[in-house]
Amino acid sequence: MISFDTPIYENPNKHYTQVKAIFDVQGNITPVSIIYDGDEYEIDRITDIRPAASLRSGGAGIRYTCYVDGKATYLFLEETKWFFELVQ
Numbered sequence: 001m002i003s004f005d006t007p008i009y010e011n012p013n014k015h016y017t018q019v020k021a022i023f024d025v026q027g028n029i030t031p032v033s034i035i036y037d038g039d040e041y042e043i044d045r046i047t048d049i050r051p052a053a054s055l056r057s058g059g060a061g062i063r064y065t066c067y068v069d070g071k072a073t074y075l076f077l078e079e080t081k082w083f084f085e086l087v088q
Contacts (some may be wrong), residue, residue, distance in 0.1 A: 014057035019082040041068045
C-alpha cells in the first residue's frame with residue numbers, strides 16, 4: 001500500500017483558531033469572536049474584507065482586517081479553516 005504523508009509545516013506567524021461568526025441570508029460571513037488557547041476574544045471592529053494571500057505565514061483566502069483588544073490582526077478564512085496573524 002502506498003502512503004502519502006503530508007509534512008507538518010510549522011509557522012510561528014500562523015495561528016489556527018476557532019471563530020464564532022454570523023452568516024446572513026446573502027451568504028456574508030462576519031466573525032464576531034476568536035477562541036484561542038481556551039480564551040475567547042471579542043472582535044472590536046472589522047475595517048476591511050478582501051480576498052488576499054498571507055505573505056508572512058503562507059496561505060490565502062478571505063482576509064478580515066480586525067481589531068481585537070485594540071490591536072490590529074489579520075483573520076483569514078482559508079477554505080474551511082480560520083487562522084490569524086498579528087499585524088506588525
